[in-house]
Amino acid sequence: MKLYSRLAMSVLSLAFLCLSLTPSTAFAADMSEDTETCIACHEIVTPGIVEDWQKSRHSHVSPAEGLAKDKQERRISVSEVAEKLAGAAVGCAECHMMNRDKHSDSFEHNGYTIHTVVSPDDCAACHPVEVKEYADNLMSQAYANLMANPVYAMMIDSVNGSHEFDGAVMHMHASDDISNADSCLACHGTDVKITGKETRDTDMGEMEFPTLSNWPNNGVGRLNPDGSTGACSSCHMRHQFSIEVARKPYTCAQCHKGPDVPAYKVYSVSVHGNIQKSVDKEWDYNAVPWVIGKHFTAPTCATCHASLVIDQNGEVLAKRSHRMNDRLPWRLFGIPYAHPHPISADTTQILNKAGLNLPTELSGEPVSKFLIDDQEMAKRLKAMQSVCLGCHSGQWVEGHFARLDKSIETSNHMTLQATKILSKAWEEALAEGIPQGKSPFDEAIELKWVEQWLFYGNSIRFATAMGGADYGVFANGRWVQQKNLQEMFDYLKFLRVSKSEKP
Numbered sequence: 001m002k003l004y005s006r007l008a009m010s011v012l013s014l015a016f017l018c019l020s021l022t023p024s025t026a027f028a029a030d031m032s033e034d035t036e037t038c039i040a041c042h043e044i045v046t047p048g049i050v051e052d053w054q055k056s057r058h059s060h061v062s063p064a065e066g067l068a069k070d071k072q073e074r075r076i077s078v079s080e081v082a083e084k085l086a087g088a089a090v091g092c093a094e095c096h097m098m099n100r101d102k103h104s105d106s107f108e109h110n111g112y113t114i115h116t117v118v119s120p121d122d123c124a125a126c127h128p129v130e131v132k133e134y135a136d137n138l139m140s141q142a143y144a145n146l147m148a149n150p151v152y153a154m155m156i157d158s159v160n161g162s163h164e165f166d167g168a169v170m171h172m173h174a175s176d177d178i179s180n181a182d183s184c185l186a187c188h189g190t191d192v193k194i195t196g197k198e199t200r201d202t203d204m205g206e207m208e209f210p211t212l213s214n215w216p217n218n219g220v221g222r223l224n225p226d227g228s229t230g231a232c233s234s235c236h237m238r239h240q241f242s243i244e245v246a247r248k249p250y251t252c253a254q255c256h257k258g259p260d261v262p263a264y265k266v267y268s269v270s271v272h273g274n275i276q277k278s279v280d281k282e283w284d285y286n287a288v289p290w291v292i293g294k295h296f297t298a299p300t301c302a303t304c305h306a307s308l309v310i311d312q313n314g315e316v317l318a319k320r321s322h323r324m325n326d327r328l329p330w331r332l333f334g335i336p337y338a339h340p341h342p343i344s345a346d347t348t349q350i351l352n353k354a355g356l357n358l359p360t361e362l363s364g365e366p367v368s369k370f371l372i373d374d375q376e377m378a379k380r381l382k383a384m385q386s387v388c389l390g391c392h393s394g395q396w397v398e399g400h401f402a403r404l405d406k407s408i409e410t411s412n413h414m415t416l417q418a419t420k421i422l423s424k425a426w427e428e429a430l431a432e433g434i435p436q437g438k439s440p441f442d443e444a445i446e447l448k449w450v451e452q453w454l455f456y457g458n459s460i461r462f463a464t465a466m467g468g469a470d471y472g473v474f475a476n477g478r479w480v481q482q483k484n485l486q487e488m489f490d491y492l493k494f495l496r497v498s499k500s501e502k503p
Contacts, residue, residue: 029062034112035091041110042092045203053239058090063126072289072308075243077129085125098122104194105225107210116212117192119224123232131232133322140230141345142188142221148348149357151440155450156184158441172442181214187255189219189231220255244285247302249276256301259455259476261333263301266459266468272298273468292317292390304387317390318383327384329377330408332461336419336453337364337412340371341380354434362423362434364416407464407472411457414481418452421445421488430495445495448488456481 031039043050053059057075064086066076085094096114099122100106103115120140124131134140146152160175160183181190193213199206212225222231234254235246245251253264267273275298284295289308296303303309305327308320318327325331331341337360342350350370352361360366372380381401388397425431425445433440440446455476463472471477 029060029065029089030087031091032088032093034093034097035089037110037112038092038096041204049239053091056240056242058241060089062087062089066126072310075288076126078126082125090126094125095122098125099226102226105192105210105212107197107208109207110204115225116210117215117224117226118233119226119228120230120232121224121226121228127232130322134230134232136345137323137325138342138345138347139220139234139324141347142219143185143191143223143229144221145345145347146184146188146221147191151356151358154439155441156180158439160184172439177214181217185214185217185219187219189222189229190214190217191223192217192225194225242286243288247285247290247300247307248280249273249300252301260458262459262462262471262476263466266462266466266471267301268468269470270467272300272466276300289316292387299387304384309387309390311390318387325380327380327387329372329380329384330404331359332408332458332465334412334415334453334457334461335359336362336415336450336457337366338408338457338461339366340368340373340377342370343372344370356434362419364412364419404461404464407461411460411481414485415453415457418449418485418488421485421492422449425492425495428496428499430492430499445488445491448484448491452481452484452488456484 039050063076063078063081066074067078067081088094093112093114095118096116097112098118100113100115102121103117103119105117106113106115120131120134138145146156157172157174160179162173162175164171164173191213192215195211195213197208198211199208218231218233218237220231220234221229223229224231232241235251236242237245237251249264249267255261256263257265268277279297283297287295289310290296290303292303292309292311294312303318305324306321307318308316309318310316321327325341328341330338332338335358339359342359347359347370348357350357350359350367352358352367354362356362358367359371385397385401388400392400422431422433422440422445426433426435431443431445432438433443433446441450456478459476460472460478460481463469463477473479
């Protein structure tokens with residue numbers, strides 16, 4: 001009887017021990033010796049990071065185990081895993097010591113050479129296809145496309161620069177690096193450089209670290225110390241790098257929420273967004289491949305733009321892609337007009353007839369040489385419609401995209417009228433802008449012109465594309481766009497009168 005009791009107590013004790021173990025502790029893949037060394041210190045110094053990583057797939061499944069899965073179920077794209085990476089969890093050492101000779105931010109740390117900034121080129125050890133696709137994506141060039149474009153640079157100075165009124169004239173000063181990093185470049189990415197070294201007093205004693213400029217940053221087009229561009233952690237946040245997080249619309253909302261790109265605001269009030277918020281607790285965001293109707297019942301941003309989506313018969317509706325415009329014929333983001341997508345991710349090479357790095361003329365005509373042709377547009381449209389047809393009838397889908405075509409046409413038309421008014425102001429010397437070699441972003445009538453396309457035109461098109469009706473009407477939509485146009489016209493008349501009354 002006593003033996004039986006002792007045995008029972010032992011079993012219960014073992015059961016409680018197992019319950020007390022976190023899933024990461026109970027089921028984690030073997031760690032490399034280097035990662036074990038990292039964990040030994042960092043579970044004390046940065047416990048949140050360690051706990052986060054222990055919940056990740058990286059800590060549970062080795063690259064070799066990932067590669068052994070059925071091709072459609074794989075989350076890695078490498079054809080063969082390097083021997084040194086194959087059998088262990090993807091941990092601290094596997095990422096922060098990868099390609100260390102290429103990293104200018106590499107430094108000696110407790111007997112190891114590590115780097116701070118983990119880049120897409122590091123992730124390419126297991127995810128080469130994803131990294132290559134991302135490199136062809138507009139997001140990967142977001143820093144240069146913004147900062148190396150003289151037109152956009154003037155806008156940045158207008159928004160972020162310091163303005164000073166001296167009693168007679170308003171002076172505008174250039175923006176500074178910190179303000180830029182805190183605003184535009186928080187999404188576009190910063191240029192991270194090594195500026196020196198510093199000694200810090202840590203829990204483990206004094207240690208020397210490199211100092212990084214424009215850091216921290218997770219922007220999509222970040223320039224990294226190893227020469228690569230982009231940040232996988234923009235969507236797959238450190239240190240879980242979760243596919244669930246990347247698939248949820250809140251991740252995209254980090255950058256796609258403001259009046260210039262109101263994608264999340266529109267989605268959140270759409271039927272799809274309503275379904276997602278209401279019943280997504282029943283969805284499986286982690287499934288690969290993602291089965292429409294089984295794992296989810298309404299699209300998120302990732303469904304339409306990135307994920308491998310199949311139906312319940314196993315038919316592929318959309319291939320996984322990290323080139324986010326693979327299913328997009330139109331670039332809805334009007335600068336200043338909606339237009340076919342650029343051929344190259346590097347848009348700084350685009351030059352219109354006026355010598356501006358813009359994908360359209362100011363009169364609205366696309367600079368076709370640098371943009372995809374009708375055949376490519378049709379291919380991309382078909383790819384997007386394939387996702388829609390997983391739930392909707394052909395007539396529904398055709399009607400939806402016919403509305404989008406009309407929305408692009410009418411919102412571009414309203415931008416053209418605003419451009420005509422502004423051009424008159426420039427022509428009559430009532431304002432100074434592009435013809436005078438001055439900024440088109442620093443006078444009242446010019447700012448209203450920017451709002452016409454950057455806020456209202458974009459809102460209208462996104463509302464049509466995603467079904468957020470009021471954002472296409474009264475909430476920065478058609479009502480506001482026509483009101484803004486009338487105000488521009490009235491202001492032009494005011495400027496004319498003011499000029500004629502001057503002695």
